[in-house]
Every structure is written in C-alpha cells, then in structure tokens.
Amino acid sequence: MFDINGIILVSVLFPFVGSVLAVIANRLGGDSGKTALYCAGLTFILSLLALHYTSRGYAGGFILSMPMGMDLRLVGDLMGAYMACASSFLSFIIMYYSQGYITEGPYKTEFYAVAMLFLGAMTGLVYSVNLIWLFVFWEITAVCSWRLVGYFRAPNDVLKANKTFIITVFGALFLLLAAVAIADDAGTLDLTQLRGAHISLAATAFIILAAFSKSAVFPFSCWLPDAGVAPSPVTALLHAAVLVKIGVFAFARIFSYIPLDPDMAQLVMYVAGISSLIAGAAALKETNIKRIIAYSTISQLGFIFLGIAAGGFMGMGGALLFMLMHGAAKGGLFLCAGIIEHKTHTKDITQMGGLAKVLPVTAFAFAFCALSVMGIPPFGGFFSKFMVFAGAARTAPWPVMAIFAGAAALTLAYLSRAFYIIFIAAGPKEYQKDGHEAPRQMLISVVVLAVISLLLGVFSYVPLGYIAEIFGGAL
Amino acid sequence: MTIYFPAAFPLACALLAAALGKFMPRAAKFLAFAGTSLAFIGLITLNNFSNIINNAPDTAALTIACFIALYGILASLWAAQEEESPLFYFNILLSTAFAVGAVITDNLLAMLFFWEGLLITLYLFLMPYNKDTALKAFLINAAGDIVLLAGICLFYANSHSLLYVSLIGDNFWAFALIFCGAAAKAGAFPFHSWIAPAAKDAPFAFLAMMPAAFEKLLAIFLLGRIFIVLFPVPPDMARVFACIIGAITVIVSAARMLVFKDLRGLLAWAVVMQIGLFITALGARLITETDISYILNHGIFKAALLACAFFTAGALNKACGGNDIAALRGAAKTDILLFAALLICALGLAGVSIVDIIFIPNAALIDCYDAMPMLAAVPAAAALSALFAFGKVLLAMLHKTHKIARPAGLQKAIALAAFAPVLFFTFGLEFSAEHLFLPHFSGVHTGAVSVICIVLLLAGLLLAAKVKQPVYEFKYDTYDRAKAAISFCADILFMVDRVMDKLFDYLPSQVVKNLARGLSQAHRGNTPxxxxxxxxxxxxxxILAWGGLK
Incomplete structure (x- = not known):
C-alpha cells in the first residue's frame, strides 16, 4: 500500500519541514507547540510504518548522488526503523508534555522548531549509512542541543550550553577523522560496502572516542549533568530519548557492519564500566534531582556499551532493547522531575520530602520508571539488563562483570535514595495538596511512560521479536 | 505458557483487587482468598494432568507450590480479621502468583523474573508499617538478586541454555553466585538484617507468609535444584563454603535470639537461624556425599514450623495485647492448644533430640558431626540458644499471674491449620531425590551423637546466662556497614568526577588563553x-653544518 522508499524519505524530511512550519505557524498567529506536536506524531506514525514494512522483509531507501562518494544514502532497515520508532515516540510524548510545560516565553517557538530539527537529524542519522552524512546529522544535533540547553539564556545556562556544544563537537571531529581514515583504508564511506571489512586501529579508536563523547562516557561525561540547566522536556529529549543514544547507536550501527577488534571491545567494556561506576557513585552523592537522573543516564549508557561490545544476539540485542527500555523509563523520570520542580520550585532533593501525598500520580510514575531502570521485574528494564549481562558473561573478563555488578547495585541505591527522600521521608518543608498535581498534558505524559515501562516488561517479546529479526532469526 | 495458569489466578485477582479495592474493600479480602485458593486448585489440577502437559513441573515443584498457595490462603484468611487496606490483599495475591511462578517454571530466567518480582511486594508489604525497614529489605534483597542474576548469566554463558532440563553446570563461580543469591534471598548472613526490624512492626500474616514460608521454601527449592539438577557434583570448595556461610548465620542469629524478650523478635531471629542451619547441614551432607533430599525435606519442615509459630504468636498477640514475655504470662492456662502448638514448634526449631524422635528428624546435627566433628557445635549452639530463648517464653506462658483474653477462634484455627503440614510431613511423606513423594516415616536417631548433644544442651543452658550480657551490647548490622562503605567509595569516585569536571571547565579555556597570549606576543615581538x-x-x-640529521 505504501512505498517503503517514500516512507523513509518522508519520515526524515517531515521533522525538518515541521521545524519550519512551527516558525511559520507562530508568524501566522498559530500555535507552534501544536504544530510541532502533530509533526512529531506523524513522524512516529511514519516510523511505525517503516518498522512494519522492514520487519516483513521490505527493504528500500533513498539515494541522492553526491561527488566523491558522499552520497546521501538512507537505508530503511529494521535496526534503523526500530530506533526511529523509539526516538520519535519518545519525542512525541515529550512534545505533548511540553504543551503544558512550555506554554509561553520569548523562546517558545524556537524551542519547538529546534526540537523538531533535532528529531529530523536523529531520524536522518538512524537511516544514514554514509559516514559523512552520519557526521552531518550528528553535527545538526550538536547545534540543536546547544540552543536547547541554553534555553533560559541565563549566563550560567549559556556557559553550560557552550560546554555541551564544545565537547560534543570535539567528539564529532573524531567521527570525521574516523571517516577519513576509513575512506583511506577501504576507499568508501558507505557502511553497506564496508560489511566485514577490517579497518585500522586508529579508525576504530576515533569511532569509539566519538561515541564516548556524544554518549557521555567518562571522561567526556561532564557535559551531561551540566546540561540539566535546560527545561525538563529538553533534558528528557537530550538525556533520555535522543541525544545520548546517538553515540551508542552510531557505535552499534558501524560495528554491526565492521567487526570490532576484540581488544578494543575489552577496552570499551572497561571504560564503560568505570564510567558506570563513577556516575553511579556521583548519583548517590548528588542532591540535585536532575543531576542525579543525568548521572544515572551516564551509568546506564555504560551497560549499553557493554552489550554492544559483547556482541551477539544477547549482547547487542540486549543493548538495543536497553536503549528502548531506558529511553522510556529515563524519559519518564526526567518528566517527573519537571513536575516535582514545578511544584516545589527547587531541584534540591533535601528540600523535598513526603511528596507522595501531594503528588501521588507522579510518585507512582517515578516508582515505575525507577523500577524499570533498576531492572526489577515485571518492568521492562529486567529483560534488557539480563540480556546485556548474559551476553557479556560470555566475552567480558570477570573484573568487568564485577564492575558492572557494582554499578547495578549503585543503581538500586541511588534511585531508592532519590525516591525515598523525595516522596517518602519527611522533609524540611510541608507541601500542601492544592488543585491539580500538574497540567494535564504533563501528568498524562508521565503516566504513559510509566505504564509503557511496565508493559514493555510484560510484553517484552514484542520488541524482542524485532530485535531477533535484526539478528536474522525468530526469537 | 500452559504451566503458568495456577499463577495466573492470583495475578488476575490481584489486578481485580487493585481495581476494586478502593470502592469495595471487602471485595479485596474475598479476592485474596479466592485467588490463592484457585492457585491451589490449579496446582492440584496441573499435577493431575502433568502427563499430558508439555514441560509440566515435577512433583516436588508442584508440592512446594501447593505449600506456597496454602500459606497464601492462610495469610489471606488471617489478614481478613486484621487488615482493611486493599493494598495488603493485592500484595498477598501478587506474592503468591510470583512465588508459585518461580517454583513451577521450567527455566532459570523465568524463575529469576518471578522471584525478583517478590521484591516489589516485599517493599509494599512493609512500607505502610515502617518506611525505613521497607527500604532496607528492598535494598538487601535486591543486592541478593544481583548476585543471583550474575550467577544465572554465567551459567547461561557456559551452558547456552536456560531450561532446567538441558542444564548441567561445572563453573564454580556460576555455582557460587547462584548459591549465594538463593541463600541471600532466604536471609542468610550477611543479608539477614532486615528480618528482625520487619518483625517489629509488620503484621503476622506477612511474617508467616513471606520471611517464614515463601522465602524459605523458594530458597530450599532453588538450592535443591542447584544440587540435584544443575550441579550434581558441586565443587569441593563450594561444600566448605556452604558450611562457613551457614555456620556464621547460625552463630550470629543464635546469639541474637538470646537477648530478645518478645516472641516476634525471637521468631525473626529463629527464621535467620533456620536458614543458617539448613545451609550448614546441606554443606555437611555434600561433604559426606550422602543424599541431600533428606535435608531438603528437613528444610521444608522448618519453613512449615516457622509459619506455624508466627501464626501462633499472632493469635497470642491478639489475646494478650502484645508479644512481650510479660504480656504472655498465663496464656497457657487460657489456651492449652496454642501453648502446645508453640511448644512443639519451639522444640522442633530447637532441634531437641527427644522431640526429634516424634516430630523432627534432627539430620543437621548428625550430618555435621559426620562431616566434621567440630561442625556439630553449630547445630548444637543453635539448639541451645533456641531452647533457652523459647524456654523463657514458654515458662512465662505457664505462669499464673493473671487471666488473659481468649484468642480469636479463627486465628487459633489458622495457627493450628498451619501446623498441619508439619504433621503431614512427619508422618506421611518425604521429598526424595527422584522428585517423588514416597511414604516414609521420619526415622529415629539415637546413639552417641544424640546423647552428647543433649549433654551439651544442658551444659549450655547453665552457661547461657553468662553469654547474655555481651550479646545485649553487641550491635552489628551489615547493612549499616555496607552503607557506610558504599558512601565512602562513592565519595572518592564522586571526587574523581568533580576533578574531571573542573579539568573540562578550565583546561580548554586555559590552554586556548595561553596559546593566544603566546601567539599574540610572537606576533608583536619582544627581546626574549x-x-x-x-x-x-x-x-x-x-646541526646542518655538521652534516645535517643524516
């Protein structure tokens, strides 16, 4: 009924068009927020269609010929469609949440326009198989994140936005260097033509460095907690749904075509483990709710890297599942943090306490999402964590397993601590229940993500079925 | 999926209870009873049709699942008189569903899924009564789950399967981690410290159901699976390791039992002690390479005894207005049946040899003695402290100071019903290595070992008073120590993060600033x-004049 080639092209172009439409709508007196919401919704529907077709064996894409092998080549494969689906769905929920969060202000239209641009770049990136275009879309997200992190324009916010921009662009330069090195080695920039090819150690190292900086792995992780100065929907978009997943996805994408050197894989495991451990410890010590969740993101990204580096269906498949589960749960946590901040006017958890009575729905949503991140059944995080661990148990050395077991224990500790201090323990100030917990859109968004975190556990065979197909076989 | 239908009943009822509980609190009570009963009936049905159902659980699994469902029924009946919160019934149902699922499943991942799911109900059970203890219980058990998860992952990495039927392991670390995970979930040292604080505030229905019955039965079952199916020939180190873990658990709990002056606390430590004793005896049996099914049977007895003891304590608590020894005075005169039940439970838990002849096969002592004569001191110490601690309570109950109220009829009935499995096991059936229940009397152990132990017990009784005072003052909680250690490590790691953050904040700008200054000076020029x-x-x-760099 639909042409797969058209679906892929439109799903990439549509958010870019939506970005322009948001500005035009504002100029014409319309609502830029609603325009962006509809565009995000349509992008999600298109991604769902792409997933549907690719899972049934339809392959397709789009090619725009360019000189010097820099063709814009978008390939509609299952891995790309899976990731596009996850990103666009979370972006849609975040856009819906923003309808209640960013209702006015001088930068409202800019927010929606840049957010759509961001989604477009992400969709382009997941379908792109040319390293140069991967770099181009990667850089567009860096520019978008710079504008979004500095949304409030306070001097400190601008500094943090600059920091985010500099570190991620620094990482992108490594990707460019990797592309040059690969082109030099193999004579092509097209990943599909590189299948099974061996690349130089330098190129591998550059890709790893690029992925580490974009996905905030230690020592390039310090921009992520600082980016918490942005509004909650932005942090959810950057930290949970899209930006940090770019690095790991690119890493997974490239090394699904090119074999990863076993020694480099072990190095990745060690660095990711140390990053997870340090971030987990930092989350345990932090008192700023957004920084706690941001550190948690860094910690969980380490598990995703572990899975990809371990390889195979259990390892890489687990990592892909982890991206989905973590995206939903962490997005929910950030959005809950937005509601809490909205209510208490503080980010300091030591100033909170007993909020379960004041914000019961948020407390439930927070608990559900936290349990999923912890990997407690029947929530979604359980299966992804198990798969990553089971995959790693085959190839990872025992110190790596021990480090990640420690990081998993820290995950339990810092999320339990945060939940306990915010919602259960008595705080220094008594908050009163007055009116609604939060605007309807905000509340519905967190509930949807919390319920999805549970349903992804109960019906985990649905995403697992797609992942199994990526690896060429039924579950 | 067919095999999970007994677990589906309580799960469905739990969802209904959650939906209806707020509007119809009584419906939740009914649903709890109905859901657990249906699980029981479902298990019986599954047993009857096991020959035509694919991957049907073995008889041992079904029997343990039946016991789980039975204690779920008793807990729901008990709670109906005390608890009004629909959340409590939701928890009973969900716990029963998870516990039944963990036992009847045919693969390790599903077992972990269901068993770890109990974490949530454990937290929800305790949260309304003591928030700190709820968090503590959650974290301690979750730490045990990580150990179990790591073990199962290693096992999977070695055997490439998660189905019990296709598993045989030889990896020591996989074995050690699964073993430690199961022991930790059951409350062995150092994962025991949530049980005593939980017993202080939590309702008796919860205590009889979760720490006493469910967690114990699950641990016993998994340990049985480990030794019979997964690791038929366990590594040598594992045998000694089991004895050490068990012995430490017994010694810690035996010491703590002596200082308690209320029945709740006493039973909480008895729970810990029994799992320690079970693990020690298991290790001893493995050392002597004798059939371990006997000791598994013994473990199931003790779980039944503990559940029964908690229900009895609950009935007495209601009648006497507390579980303190002072409050229990005269209780024996008011209700002789409850006194008898508690007496038998106490003697059984104490492993008194003379009662063993009738009720409990005191395998632990014999096995430990056979494995290593020194090791016999562990069950002896356990028996000694249990006897002394329960002795205080029982003597107080016989005291004739004042008359107390009669226990509620239904509560008494439930307490006695909980006692039924003890009798059932004693005179009826035993758990055998072939996963069958064969008619078999428990057996009588006489001889030198028993005599020595009785002498030891009597001597210990006289000495116990001297040990008591230091034990009162001894306060050690692994959880608190672990918290402090983790906090210390986190401080150091956080410092590393902060240093890197500062470097990223200042290093690029300083480098650029200095470079710009240098280049600017080079551009302008100066004497140096x-x-x-x-x-x-x-x-x-x-250099060039001397021939360049050739």
Whole structure:
C-alpha cells in the first residue's frame, strides 16, 4: 500500500519541514507547540510504518548522488526503523508534555522548531549509512542541543550550553577523522560496502572516542549533568530519548557492519564500566534531582556499551532493547522531575520530602520508571539488563562483570535514595495538596511512560521479536 | 505458557483487587482468598494432568507450590480479621502468583523474573508499617538478586541454555553466585538484617507468609535444584563454603535470639537461624556425599514450623495485647492448644533430640558431626540458644499471674491449620531425590551423637546466662556497614568526577588563553623571543653544518 522508499524519505524530511512550519505557524498567529506536536506524531506514525514494512522483509531507501562518494544514502532497515520508532515516540510524548510545560516565553517557538530539527537529524542519522552524512546529522544535533540547553539564556545556562556544544563537537571531529581514515583504508564511506571489512586501529579508536563523547562516557561525561540547566522536556529529549543514544547507536550501527577488534571491545567494556561506576557513585552523592537522573543516564549508557561490545544476539540485542527500555523509563523520570520542580520550585532533593501525598500520580510514575531502570521485574528494564549481562558473561573478563555488578547495585541505591527522600521521608518543608498535581498534558505524559515501562516488561517479546529479526532469526 | 495458569489466578485477582479495592474493600479480602485458593486448585489440577502437559513441573515443584498457595490462603484468611487496606490483599495475591511462578517454571530466567518480582511486594508489604525497614529489605534483597542474576548469566554463558532440563553446570563461580543469591534471598548472613526490624512492626500474616514460608521454601527449592539438577557434583570448595556461610548465620542469629524478650523478635531471629542451619547441614551432607533430599525435606519442615509459630504468636498477640514475655504470662492456662502448638514448634526449631524422635528428624546435627566433628557445635549452639530463648517464653506462658483474653477462634484455627503440614510431613511423606513423594516415616536417631548433644544442651543452658550480657551490647548490622562503605567509595569516585569536571571547565579555556597570549606576543615581538629564535637558529645552523640529521 505504501512505498517503503517514500516512507523513509518522508519520515526524515517531515521533522525538518515541521521545524519550519512551527516558525511559520507562530508568524501566522498559530500555535507552534501544536504544530510541532502533530509533526512529531506523524513522524512516529511514519516510523511505525517503516518498522512494519522492514520487519516483513521490505527493504528500500533513498539515494541522492553526491561527488566523491558522499552520497546521501538512507537505508530503511529494521535496526534503523526500530530506533526511529523509539526516538520519535519518545519525542512525541515529550512534545505533548511540553504543551503544558512550555506554554509561553520569548523562546517558545524556537524551542519547538529546534526540537523538531533535532528529531529530523536523529531520524536522518538512524537511516544514514554514509559516514559523512552520519557526521552531518550528528553535527545538526550538536547545534540543536546547544540552543536547547541554553534555553533560559541565563549566563550560567549559556556557559553550560557552550560546554555541551564544545565537547560534543570535539567528539564529532573524531567521527570525521574516523571517516577519513576509513575512506583511506577501504576507499568508501558507505557502511553497506564496508560489511566485514577490517579497518585500522586508529579508525576504530576515533569511532569509539566519538561515541564516548556524544554518549557521555567518562571522561567526556561532564557535559551531561551540566546540561540539566535546560527545561525538563529538553533534558528528557537530550538525556533520555535522543541525544545520548546517538553515540551508542552510531557505535552499534558501524560495528554491526565492521567487526570490532576484540581488544578494543575489552577496552570499551572497561571504560564503560568505570564510567558506570563513577556516575553511579556521583548519583548517590548528588542532591540535585536532575543531576542525579543525568548521572544515572551516564551509568546506564555504560551497560549499553557493554552489550554492544559483547556482541551477539544477547549482547547487542540486549543493548538495543536497553536503549528502548531506558529511553522510556529515563524519559519518564526526567518528566517527573519537571513536575516535582514545578511544584516545589527547587531541584534540591533535601528540600523535598513526603511528596507522595501531594503528588501521588507522579510518585507512582517515578516508582515505575525507577523500577524499570533498576531492572526489577515485571518492568521492562529486567529483560534488557539480563540480556546485556548474559551476553557479556560470555566475552567480558570477570573484573568487568564485577564492575558492572557494582554499578547495578549503585543503581538500586541511588534511585531508592532519590525516591525515598523525595516522596517518602519527611522533609524540611510541608507541601500542601492544592488543585491539580500538574497540567494535564504533563501528568498524562508521565503516566504513559510509566505504564509503557511496565508493559514493555510484560510484553517484552514484542520488541524482542524485532530485535531477533535484526539478528536474522525468530526469537 | 500452559504451566503458568495456577499463577495466573492470583495475578488476575490481584489486578481485580487493585481495581476494586478502593470502592469495595471487602471485595479485596474475598479476592485474596479466592485467588490463592484457585492457585491451589490449579496446582492440584496441573499435577493431575502433568502427563499430558508439555514441560509440566515435577512433583516436588508442584508440592512446594501447593505449600506456597496454602500459606497464601492462610495469610489471606488471617489478614481478613486484621487488615482493611486493599493494598495488603493485592500484595498477598501478587506474592503468591510470583512465588508459585518461580517454583513451577521450567527455566532459570523465568524463575529469576518471578522471584525478583517478590521484591516489589516485599517493599509494599512493609512500607505502610515502617518506611525505613521497607527500604532496607528492598535494598538487601535486591543486592541478593544481583548476585543471583550474575550467577544465572554465567551459567547461561557456559551452558547456552536456560531450561532446567538441558542444564548441567561445572563453573564454580556460576555455582557460587547462584548459591549465594538463593541463600541471600532466604536471609542468610550477611543479608539477614532486615528480618528482625520487619518483625517489629509488620503484621503476622506477612511474617508467616513471606520471611517464614515463601522465602524459605523458594530458597530450599532453588538450592535443591542447584544440587540435584544443575550441579550434581558441586565443587569441593563450594561444600566448605556452604558450611562457613551457614555456620556464621547460625552463630550470629543464635546469639541474637538470646537477648530478645518478645516472641516476634525471637521468631525473626529463629527464621535467620533456620536458614543458617539448613545451609550448614546441606554443606555437611555434600561433604559426606550422602543424599541431600533428606535435608531438603528437613528444610521444608522448618519453613512449615516457622509459619506455624508466627501464626501462633499472632493469635497470642491478639489475646494478650502484645508479644512481650510479660504480656504472655498465663496464656497457657487460657489456651492449652496454642501453648502446645508453640511448644512443639519451639522444640522442633530447637532441634531437641527427644522431640526429634516424634516430630523432627534432627539430620543437621548428625550430618555435621559426620562431616566434621567440630561442625556439630553449630547445630548444637543453635539448639541451645533456641531452647533457652523459647524456654523463657514458654515458662512465662505457664505462669499464673493473671487471666488473659481468649484468642480469636479463627486465628487459633489458622495457627493450628498451619501446623498441619508439619504433621503431614512427619508422618506421611518425604521429598526424595527422584522428585517423588514416597511414604516414609521420619526415622529415629539415637546413639552417641544424640546423647552428647543433649549433654551439651544442658551444659549450655547453665552457661547461657553468662553469654547474655555481651550479646545485649553487641550491635552489628551489615547493612549499616555496607552503607557506610558504599558512601565512602562513592565519595572518592564522586571526587574523581568533580576533578574531571573542573579539568573540562578550565583546561580548554586555559590552554586556548595561553596559546593566544603566546601567539599574540610572537606576533608583536619582544627581546626574549628574539634571543630564543637566535639561539634556535644557531643550533639549527650548527646541526646542518655538521652534516645535517643524516
């Protein structure tokens, strides 16, 4: 009924068009927020269609010929469609949440326009198989994140936005260097033509460095907690749904075509483990709710890297599942943090306490999402964590397993601590229940993500079925 | 999926209870009873049709699942008189569903899924009564789950399967981690410290159901699976390791039992002690390479005894207005049946040899003695402290100071019903290595070992008073120590993060600033630079004059 080639092209172009439409709508007196919401919704529907077709064996894409092998080549494969689906769905929920969060202000239209641009770049990136275009879309997200992190324009916010921009662009330069090195080695920039090819150690190292900086792995992780100065929907978009997943996805994408050197894989495991451990410890010590969740993101990204580096269906498949589960749960946590901040006017958890009575729905949503991140059944995080661990148990050395077991224990500790201090323990100030917990859109968004975190556990065979197909076989 | 239908009943009822509980609190009570009963009936049905159902659980699994469902029924009946919160019934149902699922499943991942799911109900059970203890219980058990998860992952990495039927392991670490995970979930040292604080505030229905019955039965079942199915020939180190873990658990709990003056606390530590004793005896049996099914049977007895003891304590608590020894005075006169039940439970838990002849096969003592004569001191110490601690309570109950109220009829009935499995096991059936229940009397152990132990017990009784005072003052909680250690490590790691953050904040700007300053000075020019350039130029000239860099 639909042409797969058209679906892929439109799903990439549509958010870019939506970005322009948001500005035009504002100029014409319309609502830029609603325009962006509809565009995000349509992008999600298109991604769902792409997933549907690719899972049934339809392959397709789009090619725009360019000189010097820099063709814009978008390939509609299952891995790309899976990731596009996850990103666009979370972006849609975040856009819906923003309808209640960013209702006015001088930068409202800019927010929606840049957010759509961001989604477009992400969709382009997941379908792109040319390293140069991967770099181009990667850089567009860096520019978008710079504008979004500095949304409030306070001097400190601008500094943090600059920091985010500099570190991620620094990482992108490594990707460019990797592309040059690969082109030099193999004579092509097209990943599909590189299948099974061996690349130089330098190129591998550059890709790893690029992925580490974009996905905030230690020592390039310090921009992520600082980016918490942005509004909650932005942090959810950057930290949970899209930006940090770019690095790991690119890493997974490239090394699904090119074999990863076993020694480099072990190095990745060690660095990711140390990053997870340090971030987990930092989350345990932090008192700023957004920084706690941001550190948690860094910690969980380490598990995703572990899975990809371990390889195979259990390892890489687990990592892909982890991206989905973590995206939903962490997005929910950030959005809950937005509601809490909205209510208490503080980010300091030591100033909170007993909020379960004041914000019961948020407390439930927070608990559900936290349990999923912890990997407690029947929530979604359980299966992804198990798969990553089971995959790693085959190839990872025992110190790596021990480090990640420690990081998993820290995950339990810092999320339990945060939940306990915010919602259960008595705080220094008594908050009163007055009116609604939060605007309807905000509340519905967190509930949807919390319920999805549970349903992804109960019906985990649905995403697992797609992942199994990526690896060429039924579950 | 067919095999999970007994677990589906309580799960469905739990969802209904959650939906209806707020509007119809009584519906939740009914649903709890109905859901657990349906699980029981479902298990019986599954047993009857096991020959035509694919991957049907073995008889041992079904029997343990039946016991789980039975204690779920008793807990729901008990709670109906005390608890009004629909959340409590939701928890009973969900716990029963998870526990039944964990036992009847045919693969390790599903077992972990269901068993770890109990974490949530454990937290929800305790949260309304003591928030700190709820968090503590959650974290301690979750730490045990991580150990179990790591073990199962290693096992999977070695055997490439998660189905019990296709598993045989030989990896020591996989074995050690699964073993430690199961022991930790059951409350062995050092994962035991949530049980005593939980017993202080939590309702008796929860205590009889979760720490006493469910967690114990699950641990016993998994340990049985480990030794019979997964690791038929366990590594040598594992045998000694089991004895050490068990012995430490027994000694810690035996010491703590002595100082308690209320029945709740006493039973909480008895729970810990029994799992320690079970693990020690298991290790001893493995050392002597004798059939371990006997000791598994013994473990199931003890779980039944503990559940029964908690229900009895609950009935007494209601009648006497507390579980303190002072409050229990005269209880024996008011209700002789409850006194008898508690007496038998106490003697059984104490492993008194004379009662063993009738009720409990005191395998632990014999096995430990056979494995290593020194090891017999562990069950002896356990028996000694249990006897002494329960003795205080029982003597107080016989005291004739004042008359107390009669226990509620239904509560008494439930307490006695909980006792039924003890009798059932004693005179009826035993758990065998072939996963069958064969008619078999428990057996009588006489001889030198028993005599020595009785003498030891009597001697210990006289000495116990001297040990008591230091034990009162001894306060050690692994959880608190672990918290402090983790906090210390987190401080150091956080410092590393902060240092890196500062480096990223200042290093690029400082480097760029200094580079810009240097280049600007080079552009403008000054005397020191001229000198440096001149010296460098002379050096280059000399090198080239001497033949370059060939």
């Amino acid at each position: 630079q001229y000198i440096i350039w001149a010296v460098a130029g002379i050096a280059v000239f000399i």
